[in-house]
Amino acid sequence: MTSRPAFLDQQPPPGYVAGIGRGAVGFSNHADSSGLTFSGKPQEIPVEDDVEDETYRAIEARLRRKPRQSTPEKPAETTTKIADEFSDLKSGLGDVSVAEWAALPEPQDFTRRNKRQRLLEKSQQRFYAAPDSLIQRELQGHAPIVEESTTKKTDIDSVNAARDQLLSSRLDAMLAPATSTVKLTETDISEAQKAQSARGDLAKSRALMASLRKTQPNSARSWLLSAQLEVEHHQMAAARSIILQATRVLPRDKSIWLEAIRIHENSPQLRSVVASALDRVSTSEDIWLEAVKLESTSQEKKVAVMKGIESIPASIKLWQALLEFVPDTETAKFAAKARELCPRHWPFWQIVILASEEKAAKDLLNKARKQFKNDTTVQAEIWLIAMKLEEKLDHQDKLDKLAKKAVTVEADWLSLAQQAEREQSLQTATAITKAFLTQNPDADLDEYVESYPIMARAYYDTKLQSSTSVEDWLELLALERSKQGGNYEELWKAYKRAIGQHPQQVVLSLMMAKDQWKLAGDVEAARTTLAAITTANTEAAVSVWKARIKLELSEGEFDKALEVSKQSLVEPSDKVWYKYVHLLRAAKVLERAKVDDTLILNTIDDGLNKFPLSHNLWLQKVQVLCDDGQWAEAETAAKSAPKFPEMQRLLAQIYVHQNNVMMARSTLDYALTKWRNIPGIWYDAIILQLSQNNKVEARQLVARALQACPSSGLIWSIQFDLLDPKKRKPALVEALKACDNSSEILVVVGLDFWRQKKPQKALEWWKRAIDADPTNGDAWTAVYLADANQFAWDDYEAAFDRINQGHWWLPIAKGPQWRMATPRELVVAASRHMATAADKPGVCNIA
Numbered sequence: 001m002t003s004r005p006a007f008l009d010q011q012p013p014p015g016y017v018a019g020i021g022r023g024a025v026g027f028s029n030h031a032d033s034s035g036l037t038f039s040g041k042p043q044e045i046p047v048e049d050d051v052e053d054e055t056y057r058a059i060e061a062r063l064r065r066k067p068r069q070s071t072p073e074k075p076a077e078t079t080t081k082i083a084d085e086f087s088d089l090k091s092g093l094g095d096v097s098v099a100e101w102a103a104l105p106e107p108q109d110f111t112r113r114n115k116r117q118r119l120l121e122k123s124q125q126r127f128y129a130a131p132d133s134l135i136q137r138e139l140q141g142h143a144p145i146v147e148e149s150t151t152k153k154t155d156i157d158s159v160n161a162a163r164d165q166l167l168s169s170r171l172d173a174m175l176a177p178a179t180s181t182v183k184l185t186e187t188d189i190s191e192a193q194k195a196q197s198a199r200g201d202l203a204k205s206r207a208l209m210a211s212l213r214k215t216q217p218n219s220a221r222s223w224l225l226s227a228q229l230e231v232e233h234h235q236m237a238a239a240r241s242i243i244l245q246a247t248r249v250l251p252r253d254k255s256i257w258l259e260a261i262r263i264h265e266n267s268p269q270l271r272s273v274v275a276s277a278l279d280r281v282s283t284s285e286d287i288w289l290e291a292v293k294l295e296s297t298s299q300e301k302k303v304a305v306m307k308g309i310e311s312i313p314a315s316i317k318l319w320q321a322l323l324e325f326v327p328d329t330e331t332a333k334f335a336a337k338a339r340e341l342c343p344r345h346w347p348f349w350q351i352v353i354l355a356s357e358e359k360a361a362k363d364l365l366n367k368a369r370k371q372f373k374n375d376t377t378v379q380a381e382i383w384l385i386a387m388k389l390e391e392k393l394d395h396q397d398k399l400d401k402l403a404k405k406a407v408t409v410e411a412d413w414l415s416l417a418q419q420a421e422r423e424q425s426l427q428t429a430t431a432i433t434k435a436f437l438t439q440n441p442d443a444d445l446d447e448y449v450e451s452y453p454i455m456a457r458a459y460y461d462t463k464l465q466s467s468t469s470v471e472d473w474l475e476l477l478a479l480e481r482s483k484q485g486g487n488y489e490e491l492w493k494a495y496k497r498a499i500g501q502h503p504q505q506v507v508l509s510l511m512m513a514k515d516q517w518k519l520a521g522d523v524e525a526a527r528t529t530l531a532a533i534t535t536a537n538t539e540a541a542v543s544v545w546k547a548r549i550k551l552e553l554s555e556g557e558f559d560k561a562l563e564v565s566k567q568s569l570v571e572p573s574d575k576v577w578y579k580y581v582h583l584l585r586a587a588k589v590l591e592r593a594k595v596d597d598t599l600i601l602n603t604i605d606d607g608l609n610k611f612p613l614s615h616n617l618w619l620q621k622v623q624v625l626c627d628d629g630q631w632a633e634a635e636t637a638a639k640s641a642p643k644f645p646e647m648q649r650l651l652a653q654i655y656v657h658q659n660n661v662m663m664a665r666s667t668l669d670y671a672l673t674k675w676r677n678i679p680g681i682w683y684d685a686i687i688l689q690l691s692q693n694n695k696v697e698a699r700q701l702v703a704r705a706l707q708a709c710p711s712s713g714l715i716w717s718i719q720f721d722l723l724d725p726k727k728r729k730p731a732l733v734e735a736l737k738a739c740d741n742s743s744e745i746l747v748v749v750g751l752d753f754w755r756q757k758k759p760q761k762a763l764e765w766w767k768r769a770i771d772a773d774p775t776n777g778d779a780w781t782a783v784y785l786a787d788a789n790q791f792a793w794d795d796y797e798a799a800f801d802r803i804n805q806g807h808w809w810l811p812i813a814k815g816p817q818w819r820m821a822t823p824r825e826l827v828v829a830a831s832r833h834m835a836t837a838a839d840k841p842g843v844c845n846i847a
Contacts (some may be wrong), residue, residue: 027208041464066401090219205229220246220253227259234306239263247276254284261290270294285315298325313635316342322353331355343371346378353385361389380411384420384428391427403431407439414448414455421454433458453479457490464497470505473498477508481515488520506540549579558592574614577607581620584818597628615644622650631658640648645675649684656688664688679705680713686718698722713744714807720752728752743773747782759786774799777809781830788831797823 013019117121154512210227216222223246232241250256257277264270271294277287289306297299302325308318319338324336332355339348346368353364364388372378383406390399407413413436421429437443445459460476477498480491495512502508509529517526546567552561565583568576571839584600587593604621611617618641625634631654638651648671655664659822668685675681682705689698699722707717716735723731732749741743750765763786769779780803784791800823803809810820812830821829 017827021648029280041843063602107496111583141739151154164781201228205763211554220250223256224259227263231263236263239266242271247280247454251280252418254281254287257281257284257777258286261287282311284311286701288312288318289321301325314341316345319348345374346375346381350381350385354388358389362386363557376410379409380406380413380416383409384432385429388425391425396427399427400433400435401477403428404434404438405430407435411591414445417455418448418452421452426454429454430458433637434462464501468501470498470502470508471797473502473508477511481519488515491515504535504537506533506535506537506544510543513547513551517551523551526551538571538573541571542568542575545571545576546579549583552693553820557591558587560594562587572610574611576605576618577611578614581617582816583608583819585624589817590820597624600624614644615646618642619646619650622647622654626650626657639845643674645671645678645681648674649680652684652688656691661688661692678710678713679680679709682709682712683714683718686715695722710737711742713739713742714746714750717748717751720748741772743769743776743779746772747776747778750782754782763787771785775802775804777803777806777813777827777830778834779806780808781834782826785831785834794826796827806830 008129070816099741206229209222209229212219212222213226213452223242227239227243227246230236230242239652240260240263243256243263244255246256247260257273257280260273261270261277264273267273272289274287275488276285278291281287285308288305288311290497292301292304292306296303302322305318305322305325309315309322312318316338319342323331323334323338330436332352335348335351335355338345349364349368349371353361353368356364356798365382368382369379372382379505383402387399387402390396390402399401412433415431417429417436420426420432429452437445437459441839445455448455448459456479457476460472464476465474473494477494479490479515481591492512495508497510499505499512509532513526513529516522527548529546530548534542535541545564548564549568550563552558553563562580562583565576565580569580581600581604584595584603588595588600601621601624602619604624607617607800608614608621618637622634622638622641625631625637635651635654637653638647641647648667652664652667652671655661655667665685665688668681668688671678671681672685682701686698686701686705689695689701702715702719702722705712706719709715712736716731716739719735720728720731732752735745736749746765747770750762750769753759753762760818763783766779766782766786769776773779780799803813806813809826809830812833813826818826818829
């Protein structure tokens with residue numbers, strides 16, 4: 001094994017350069033190291049070389065002396081301009097708002113999306129092989145390709161540009177626009193663009209305006225534009241300086257001084273500017289009005305206006321301003337002076353005429369007709385003033401004559417009638433309306449009924465003189481009813497006129513009695529009106545008897561109601577017998593008269609002798625027997641009665657009470673074969689099966705019932721009870737769709753939430769039920785049950801007379817024991833019934 005040479009670990013000698021002995025490049029050569037280059041004397045330069053050097057120097061000097069065109073350094077200049085431009089932009093960055101920064105688009109990477117787009121376009125390209133014959137036929141109809149290429153040179157650049165433009169438009173249409181994290185409205189973007197444009201153009205605009213003022217110093221427009229430019233950029237000091245300079249250049253220009261006043265509006269120099277303006281342009285009414293605004297009290301304003309009138313006596317604006325600051329007692333005096341100085345201004349005439357006595361006013365009217373004989377608008381106003389004067393003097397005949405003459409003048413008389421009504425000239429408004437309708441019998445004034453009751457009354461009065469329609473009278477009565485403020489004389493007059501024209505229309509007398517009772521609170525007048533009604537129509541007569549009975553019951557006069565009901569038996573109708581029997585049953589329960597079951601049954605038999613097919617009387621008889629516990633007699637009576645759905649249901653209930661389930665089921669099956677579409681029969685049959693714990697048969701009956709009565713909330717209520725809780729929600733959705741969101745199904749849905757201990761949710765559904773149908777008593781009952789403290793009593797009592805349905809409501813409202821109950825007592829009782837029945841199978845179990 002060889003050992004390492006020792007010299008490798010020693011220090012090199014001084015001046016040693018590695019590799020120099022081998023002629024290494026980058027170092028010195030052998031001659032340099034040996035010192036041969038610098039040995040001996042310096043070499044002398046030959047004379048020929050000096051001559052050549054001199055020749056080259058002479059050539060270079062000649063070239064330097066030759067003149068050259070100095071070319072500007074364009075890149076440097078361009079760089080300087082770009083730098084200046086960026087300097088302006090950078091100086092404006094401090095004014096950039098947050099909305100403008102947010103409007104900058106976010107950087108996005110479209111590489112993958114563009115690649116997908118290119119692949120999609122490539123996949124949509126289609127190439128098809130064409131036969132030579134097809135190509136030959138195409139060539140025969142066109143010039144040869146060689147000739148085309150030789151006669152016209154193709155512009156490759158334009159073709160490429162068009163292609164790029166087409167592709168760009170397609171990509172822009174297909175790619176979704178870049179979205180920003182901040183949603184900006186069009187107003188924000190517009191304001192940002194305007195601000196950016198204003199900053200960029202301000203310097204140029206200032207230079208342009210300065211040049212314009214220099215070239216056109218006597219043009220007010222150039223000064224105004226310059227000042228407005230500064231105002232738009234909130235440079236108020238510069239704007240004031242420019243406009244004051246303009247007042248010195250154009251001291252007599254009104255527009256310059258008005259702009260100066262506007263710019264100095266919040267400046268301490270405003271008063272001095274206005275004073276200077278008045279010194280130089282004292283004939284400008286606008287400047288005088290600006291001076292008036294500077295004053296604080298009415299007296300100071302009046303003095304300022306009068307100074308302006310001294311300078312401009314015929315100024316309409318200054319006279320109008322003066323009339324605002326003078327006392328009411330002096331208005332006519334100043335208006336008379338204004339009329340003399342401004343004779344073509346009608347409002348001054350109008351003030352003086354209305355403040356004058358009768359003779360003077362008429363003289364002024366005649367002068368005004370001559371003064372404004374060519375102005376139809378003022379002529380109409382003159383006629384209107386004349387009619388107001390006659391109304392003021394209580395000359396109704398003259399007023400009607402003036403109205404008939406006035407409407408012959410071409411004018412918008414309906415608008416003038418509205419003006420008269422707004423100014424409380426009611427007789428004038430009435431006279432104009434009637435005269436206009438006489439002149440234009442086909443005019444339609446329905447749009448004025450709500451806002452202008454006086455015109456509407458005149459419209460109906462005129463219309464009803466030739467009309468025989470009851471509907472027109474009903475519209476007039478509704479108008480009178482809504483516009484009365486405690487005084488009903490006009491309403492009673494309208495009723496009497498309507499009844500006199502249509503004596504056979506009992507509805508008019510019934511409406512009058514109701515308004516006398518409910519609206520005016522006059523019960524005796526209502527009784528008199530109802531007692532005076534005579535009609536040969538049985539149905540109308542029955543309605544009158546019912547109204548009389550209802551009036552007495554509502555006033556707590558049960559004995560009078562019973563007596564009136566007994567008197568009504570003279571009518572050939574089973575309805576009056578039903579009503580009388582119902583009151584007898586109530587008298588027995590309430591112990592208001594000596595009435596027993598024997599009397600009631602004898603009365604029913606008397607009624608049946610006259611009306612043997614009356615369903616209501618047969619139901620009353622069976623119910624009386626059931627209430628008295630005579631079940632066998634009740635069964636016999638039910639079998640003897642005509643067969644109708646309600647009697648079959650009642651017969652089935654009698655069998656259930658007698659524990660004869662087979663006969664009850666047979667009776668209901670028979671009823672279903674006859675009246676398949678009546679939900680109550682299906683309901684009784686299902687409840688009967690549930691009472692016997694036959695849930696399978698009950699579910700089958702529910703399925704059949706929903707096929708026969710798909711929109712019955714009564715059946716859906718049982719369906720919800722029989723379903724698993726997890727399946728109720730889809731069933732609720734299906735029920736709402738099948739029942740078309742009826743009030744009945746909304747009550748059922750709300751009750752389902754009530755059972756789930758969600759009262760607030762239930763309340764929302766029940767309120768929706770009221771909105772869907774206010775005549776559903778169950779909806780009102782449910783809302784009271786859920787929130788009795790916040791119950792809308794006013795809305796309920798307003799709708800009470802129209803409530804005629806409800807599975808919980810009707811048994812209470814029609815029950816004899818509740819005959820004398822108030823509306824509030826009825827809803828409380830029905831809510832208790834609902835609360836106890838809600839937890840039973842079938843939400844409407846009220847049998």
